Amino acid sequence: MRCLVTGVAGFVGSHLAERLLTDGHEVCGVDSFIDYYPRAIKERNLEKARSWNNFTFIEDDLLTMHLAPLLDGIDWIFHQAAQAGVRASWGKEFERYTECNVLATQRLLEAALHTEGIQRIVYASSSSVYGDAVTLPLVEDSVLNPLSPYGVTKLAAENLCVLYYRNFGLPTVSLRYFTVYGPRQRPDMAFHRFCKSVASGEPVHVFDDGYQTRDFTYVSDIVEANIQAAQAQPAIGQVMNIAGGSRVTIRHVLSLLEEISGNEAKVVYSDRQFGDVRHTLADTSRAEQLLGYHPHVSLQEGLAREFAYVQELYLPNKLQGTRV
Numbered sequence: 324m325r326c327l328v329t330g331v332a333g334f335v336g337s338h339l340a341e342r343l344l345t346d347g348h349e350v351c352g353v354d355s356f357i358d359y360y361p362r363a364i365k366e367r368n369l370e371k372a373r374s375w376n377n378f379t380f381i382e383d384d385l386l387t388m389h390l391a392p393l394l395d396g397i398d399w400i401f402h403q404a405a406q407a408g409v410r411a412s413w414g415k416e417f418e419r420y421t422e423c424n425v426l427a428t429q430r431l432l433e434a435a436l437h438t439e440g441i442q443r444i445v446y447a448s449s450s451s452v453y454g455d456a457v458t459l460p461l462v463e464d465s466v467l468n469p470l471s472p473y474g475v476t477k478l479a480a481e482n483l484c485v486l487y488y489r490n491f492g493l494p495t496v497s498l499r500y501f502t503v504y505g506p507r508q509r510p511d512m513a514f515h516r517f518c519k520s521v522a523s524g525e526p527v528h529v530f531d532d533g534y535q536t537r538d539f540t541y542v543s544d545i546v547e548a549n550i551q552a553a554q555a556q557p558a559i560g561q562v563m564n565i566a567g568g569s570r571v572t573i574r575h576v577l578s579l580l581e582e583i584s585g586n587e588a589k590v591v592y593s594d595r596q597f598g599d600v601r602h603t604l605a606d607t608s609r610a611e612q613l614l615g616y617h618p619h620v621s622l623q624e625g626l627a628r629e630f631a632y633v634q635e636l637y638l639p640n641k642l643q644g645t646r647v
Contacts, residue, residue: 324442324553325349327397329385329431330404331372332356332365334507335447335500335545339401340372342546349377353393355384357406357423360510364636368507385427390434399553400444402431405477408511409451409598412473424476425483432487432495443494443553444484448562450501450538450603452478460606463499463562471598481562488560496552496559498545501566501605505542505625506632514576514626517588518633521580527588531595533574536602540567541620541628551614558613566605569622576626583627 326343330336331352343350352372356362372378381393385404394400406412406423428446435441451474452467469475484495504514513529520527548565552558577588610616 324398325396326351326399326401327393328352328401328403330354330402331380332369333403334368334509335503335542336401336403337368337372337507338505338542339403339546339549340378342550344372344375344378346550350375351379351381351393351397353381353383353385353388354404356382359407359411364510385431386422390430391438394434394438394441396440397438398440398442400431400435400441401447401549401553402428402444403447405447407473407509409471409473410596412471412476413597417472420472420476424473425479428480429483432483432493436487436491436493441494443496443559445549445552446481446484446495446497448481448497448499449474449477450499450564450566450605451600452481452499453600453603455600456602456604459602459604461564461604462606463564463609470600473598485560485562494559497562498548498552498565499562499605500540500545501564501603502537502539503542503545504539505629507542508629513573514629515633517577517580518630519637521584521586521588522630522634522638524586525589526591527577529573529577529590529592530599531573531601532592533577533590534572535599536570536572536604538566538568538570538603538605539576539622539625540565540569540618541625544618544620547619548610548614548616551616555614561609561613563610563613563616564605564607565610565616566607567618567620567622568607569618570604571622576622579623579626580630583623583630
């Protein structure tokens with residue numbers, strides 16, 4: 324298959340591109356290198372993909388580029404590109420979130436509608452569309468009440484995918500990711516920050532009291548779900564939860580990190596942030612039924628891999644002390 328991966332220099336996008344290449348597919352990746360975090364990290368993410376002859380990279384913006392040539396000959400589209408970050412989506416930054424998450428998605432869907440041969444469009448949605456859950460686990464038909472502007476834009480784009488399927492038959496699938504972690508995770512995300520602080524002996528800053536819970540999902544399980552969504556015919560037009568089945572408190576995560584690193588986590592707790600939900604837990608029955616999805620990487624194993632990555636990124640000389 325000839326695949327397009329948007330946001331290919333990002334966390335999930337770069338892993339997904341490598342998996343597609345390994346599986347024998349041809350990949351075209353596009354990224355605009357939005358300055359949300361250092362470009363050097365994103366360039367590093369692309370190193371393995373760029374070593375493949377059947378990988379093509381285009382630096383451009385989905386909001387302004389001519390999309391018809393980009394989609395010509397494409398079979399599968401994996402739409403990972405977005406302006407990320409719950410806490411940064413308030414105030415004047417909301418315009419960027421609207422443009423990158425909603426308008427760019429609409430442009431891509433419209434272009435795909437007028438392109439022959441598109442077999443699947445897999446959209447990266449988010450558990451942020453649910454907001455603060457009244458009951459757990461969260462099922463796809465739960466009330467959707469985002470707590471952040473970011474969540475609002477992800478839900479709007481997800482709704483667009485459903486609309487283009489229902490009205491025009493465009494073969495879209497939306498995957499609601501639950502707290503993805505692993506190597507190449509963005510520097511602003513909790514596990515990356517925790518690993519960096521523990522590795523360097525600095526205070527670990529935790530928002531809220533640490534008893535909040537998340538359903539953590541390792542990045543390779545997210546990638547597997549994308550591949551399955553592109554191949555499974557029953558997935559077309561569906562919205563599905565993709566989670567890791569590792570719902571634990573942040574305090575438990577820090578305890579695991581102390582065990583993995585051999586270092587003490589010097590934790591500093593601060594106020595809960597606007598837009599942060601208290602608990603998440605996904606019901607993945609729909610993905611299990613339609614995709615055959617099952618997560619494979621345990622939280623301890625995945626966290627150890629991310630810790631090793633963060634050490635290599637910031638403190639390469641300390642790698643020998645890691646218990647992976």
